[in-house]
Amino acid sequence: MSDQSNNCSSCGEMNEGSCSGEKCSPPPKLYPGGQSKISRVIAVMSGKGGVGKSSVTALMAVNLRRMGYQVGILDADITGPSIPKMFGVKRVPANAQGLLQPAVSKGGIRIMSLNLLLEREDEPVIWRGPIIASAVKQFWTDVNWGELDYLLVDMPPGTGDVPLTVIQQIPVDGIVMVTSPQDLAVMVVKKAVRMAGIMEASLLGFVQNMAYITCPKCGEKFELFGKALQKGDTLDGLPVLEVLPIDTEFTKLCDTGMVEEVKTNAFEDIPNLVKVKRQVS
Template sequence: MAQSTLITVDMTIASVVDRWPDAARIFARYGLSCASCSISKSETIAAGAAGHGGGRIDMNELMRDLNTLADTGKLPANLPAANATAGAGAGMGAPKGMAAPQTGIGSVIAVMSGKGGVGKSLVAGLLAVGLKRRGMSVGILDGDITGPSIPRMFGVREKPAVAGAQRLMPPKSRGGIPIMSMNLLLPGEEEAVIWRGPMVSGAIRQFYSDVEWGTLDHLIVDLPPGTSDAPLTVMQALPIAGVVLVTTPQALATMVVTKAVRLVKQLGGDILGIVENMSYVSAPDGSRMEVFGPSQGLKLVIASNAPLLAKIPIDPEIAHLADTGMIEDYTSPEFDELVANFIAVAPALVPAAAH
């Protein structure tokens, strides 16, 4: 069937996204993640591409991909990679403030949640522990500058050592996971940081670029909670390959998941999978109590178009180990499932030398 041309270059970006919401994702992959901003209301595709892409956008390919979506209702395969236009300074999808990809770091994976306290830091920590156990090299960048909790979970207090000109050696957990967190740079663990966006993105970029991470398969980034400026600032500062979304069963009702999904799409990112945390409590008789209501697993998959990686129960052992810096000792079948499923969806590892 010949491809139709439902979408033409003289249509406004906003009108296309209104009718085909997934088009925002295509625009973002071509360096036009402004698809969601107010300019797009009046800007045509042609003007947007000329203005933000600096003439580097292949219009034929962009229009072909948009019309594939219009024809089939599905995102075309082989879209340009997320952040493919990074570094070229092209468009709002690759903000000037984004750190250049680091030689040696395979993929940067962000762990995100719509709202706070759902176990995002815990899932970030567990993912790193699980991948390490399976022989991969991983590091954790605590992107929650104002509420860092990763060092405490791993029992790491050591300050990063200075390694040559303006470079830092991240301290390692007992299990050998390098960790970088604002918490490790402050005089006291309870110290509060009140920073504005530009300072936060500066710090995050430095945590990525000026830290001796060594060779990593994955760098796990614990994002700040919410769907507002804080996680956005961090995501825009780093070349993120994929996002793991953490939620609890009751969160779907409050639309936070939908908001988080939209935010990731606007940035042209990929949601690799969803983790439903605090799904249930196992009673001594083996029965399951769904404290926060029934699992929303299926709805989550529909809302995010991404697989459910695991349902993690409320487990007093988790809370205890996380509070005492012993998270690396945790084992459970659900945890194994999370790690196995993550490996199945994780972006193909680019050999470090290929960067």
């Protein structure tokens, strides 16, 4: 197998495929649906599954909304969507022009997810990669997002069709990488960092999730999965944007569709890192 230095930076193909490894034409960026005006797109990514991409997406969305921004979430985790349950939102209808209307959470966050289109939330989606990637594209092109300051894209795990499609065809302004402290997780997440580098995407930094748990009785911190970092540290050459503890209250809020009730000030730096194109009062 070729090593990563043989990947084409435009299409991500290996040299042995149709691409020569020199500059090829990547697929064009797509326009968002209807009259949508989306100022900034931030993708939340990780090579590793289950480290907290959806949780980080939800926390970031909740806090950006509290800061007064118009926020949407595109749930690109087509086969394992968890955003609708966390926000307690249900099915959405198509409007007259055939565009999909995003669901709107209690706090006003606009959400599109495959689970909003299924009759039952536990119905499995058994699709091959290209069909899944095409559904993600439609969540960008066929959804009436309206005017948004930030659209957050909750990516599925891995470095396959969906991350490739999102980075190539949606104008992503920055990627937040999520990992747990475990070396095993970091090793896999580094693959996603390399992928973003090959695709010449802008990496904002890391979130270390599940860094520790605090004993509710004595207040002692236990680092269950390895060494907890500090906000501002560097990991794999990137800044650590947030270090999040394991929080059982947060888990309960997610399970009951009340994630917007979470007490946190995480991600308050995001508007400085990715500035929107309007003044927010």
